[in-house]
Amino acid sequence: MKWQPFLIAPVAALSASAYATQYLTVEQAQALMFPGVHLTHQPLQLSDAVKSQLHDASGIHEAFNEDGVWKAANGGWFIVDKVVGKHEMITYAVTLTAGGAVRDIEILDYRETYGYQVRDADWRAQFNGKTAADPVQLGKDIRNVSGATLSCKHVTQGVKRILALYRLVLSRQ
Numbered sequence: 001m002k003w004q005p006f007l008i009a010p011v012a013a014l015s016a017s018a019y020a021t022q023y024l025t026v027e028q029a030q031a032l033m034f035p036g037v038h039l040t041h042q043p044l045q046l047s048d049a050v051k052s053q054l055h056d057a058s059g060i061h062e063a064f065n066e067d068g069v070w071k072a073a074n075g076g077w078f079i080v081d082k083v084v085g086k087h088e089m090i091t092y093a094v095t096l097t098a099g100g101a102v103r104d105i106e107i108l109d110y111r112e113t114y115g116y117q118v119r120d121a122d123w124r125a126q127f128n129g130k131t132a133a134d135p136v137q138l139g140k141d142i143r144n145v146s147g148a149t150l151s152c153k154h155v156t157q158g159v160k161r162i163l164a165l166y167r168l169v170l171s172r173q
Contacts, residue, residue, distance in 0.1 A: 020088075020111040023119065026080055029093045029106050030070070039070040039078055042173070050168055058161035060154070062089075069170075076103065077170055083158040085112040085151040094127075094159055100166040102127045105159065115151035123152070127159055132167040136160040 024032065030039055044066040046054070054064055060083060068080035075098030082089045088111035095103040105127050107119040117123060126142055135141050138149075138156045145152050 022109050024108045030078055033095045033104050034072050038073040042069050042071050043067045044069055054161050054164050057164035058157045060157050060161050079162050081158055083154040085115055088112050094162045096166055100131055102130045115148035117145040117148040118151045118155050132163040
């Protein structure tokens with residue numbers, strides 16, 4: 001049998017995307033994180049100055065998802081955002097109290113081949129209660145997970161960006 005190199009490319013392309021996992025839809029995350037609480041969609045229009053401040057606070061270069069913000073009837077917030085893992089995007093949701101403290105974090109979509117440990121409840125729980133006044137920094141008040149360093153770092157930076165968003169914008173609404 002003659003070797004046919006054109007068959008390898010489609011197999012390689014399929015294997016690269018086979019690791020993508022959607023754990024929760026936005027609606028499922030909302031129901032899980034704010035059970036029985038009405039959420040009102042509140043898309044934002046951030047000024048260039050605020051975008052710059054969010055970058056300075058977090059170090060994240062990717063644009064913030066201005067459409068991913070909901071206000072809870074109890075005064076809290078539900079925010080969906082994305083950060084890069086190592087190569088692919090991680091979609092996550094953060095809930096904040098009315099006072100701007102992290103209530104919970106959920107990983108909605110994870111597309112990397114490794115580093116999925118950021119979805120572990122124990123790792124995510126260390127953010128609970130954090131505010132914009134906390135360092136929220138890997139190696140300081142947030143522990144790393146071996147084998148998931150970049151995912152841990154970037155999700156941590158994402159949470160820091162959301163806390164900065166609360167301080168700069170959401171606390172005034």
